[in-house]
Amino acid sequence: MEKKFKPNIVGFLCNWCSYAGADLAGSSKTDVDSSLSVIRVMCSSRVNSNLVLSALLWGSDGVLVAGCHPGDCHYEKGNYYARRRFALLKKIAEVLNLEPDRIQLSWISASEGKRYAEVVNKFAEDISKLGPNPLTSNPKV
Amino acid sequence: MSNNQKETKNYPNKGKSLPVEKSIKDTVFNIFKKALEENIFDALLIPAKVPDTDAYSWILLQDESLFDIADPLPPVMTVQGGRALSSFSKNGELGLKIAALLRPCEARAVIELFKLHQVDLDNMTLITIDCPGAMPLADYMNDPKKIADSFKKISEKWEISESLRPACQNCHRFSLMDGTGPDLHIGLLGENNKVTLIANSPEGNDLLEKLGFESKDSLDKWKTEKEKLVKEKTKKRESFLKEWQEKTKNPDGFFNELNKCINCHNCMNACPICYCQQCYFDSQMINFKPEIYLKKSREKGALRFPLNTMLFHIGRMSHMVLSCVACGACEDACPVSIPVGRLFSMVGDKTQKQFDYVPGLNREDPLPLQIFKEDEFCEVETPNECEEKATEEVK
């Protein structure tokens, strides 16, 4: 039987909400898919497009950006700006047909360990279905 | 969806028509000479042909004798006017009153640069002119005389010729638009042997008044002809957009175009919007340790050099495409003829629509990435919260 594809996913989690949510998921022993490599950032607005693009072009199969729910950002407005930038990047991926589904934006609070697990597991499942990122094996990239 | 746009101000419906006696150039220059003589402004930024050469550059003209070499509509766009203007006005107030004669795409770039704090507009009068387009720089360099001659014919007839730069063939914003763009516009279309001055701001009004002109001539003829051409060029633009969407239907379409890229970053250096002193993509931030590259080349079978070509282009896009004014300066500057301006312009079209933004149209419209609404873009959130919000509203 063919070996099941295990994706390589990068997750940028904001320090104050989503990272704490991930922590909670861990400490409460919730099952979280292990394909996600977590990078802690101070705020979702720290994630500029270069980080997401570098990840996608240099080998990851999916990128998750996660931050506090709108209204709850530790820096008040960071996630609103992050959402606009994300919407732009997603549109660029759409226009150039670069599989926009490989990037995802989610809101996860510090108390939402369960939601964290659900979001990550679902994203990992979706990316597994998409298969390996063709950009990383494309000799033209 | 968002809607940042404030109500757009319409351009006026009266202007000042002036008869053309010797030439259009002469008529336009007479206005500028008078303005300089009467100290309405102290200097004029205008394109000029460098004596004894085929080169065009910008001059900040204060000596009237230099009108001999100035040219309001040269056959080529060497340096984008927005770039020329910000190069001397970004480090503080100008002090002197300056007027700049720009093509409409250049003026739109100036307005984007104003929002990015790269120009001083307080002491600046922006003047635009109906633009017949420009010829590709490389073609002109090959045979300046021939290209200048054909440009003359094309521009006299306002022909959407295939010899023009692709950006110009597809340009539907070659004239004055409704909005708070330039202070003064010079209309060439419409009546033969007439030049029409259209004041588009209080500063523009003031300028005409000081020159002793009253804006009471009808703009109908200019408007009719302008709109006819706008319609024609909009159609052309739409078919260009369709064609390029088809070409980039799969990612290789985009990569194939860019695989010729030699990573010179000319496109970025020529782009008026790319103003950063140190570009991220020229920095060490995108370099890894050698072993990473060896590992990647092992994984892929081979690694392509130069590295990060796609990161540069898609990354640059994600930084500035909402402000792309489709001027084509990038494409003109590319040594290997990559249609980089068309690619950016195509992505610009879609993304600018997403944010209801027209770059360079209104000085007051904030840059889309510098504002937000609390309730917007739920469609990019996962889980998709749009439905939840809709049911909440019903409750």
Ligand code: SF4
């Ligand atoms: S892009 Fe439009 S405004 Fe700019 S030079 Fe070409 S025709 Fe003129």
Ligand code: SF4
């Ligand atoms: S990307 Fe090209 S077309 Fe767009 S503003 Fe820059 S130089 Fe002009």
Ligand code: SF4
């Ligand atoms: S100017 Fe052309 S070759 Fe140079 S970096 Fe831009 S696209 Fe590549």
Ligand code: FES
């Ligand atoms: S701190 Fe969590 S999104 Fe800004």
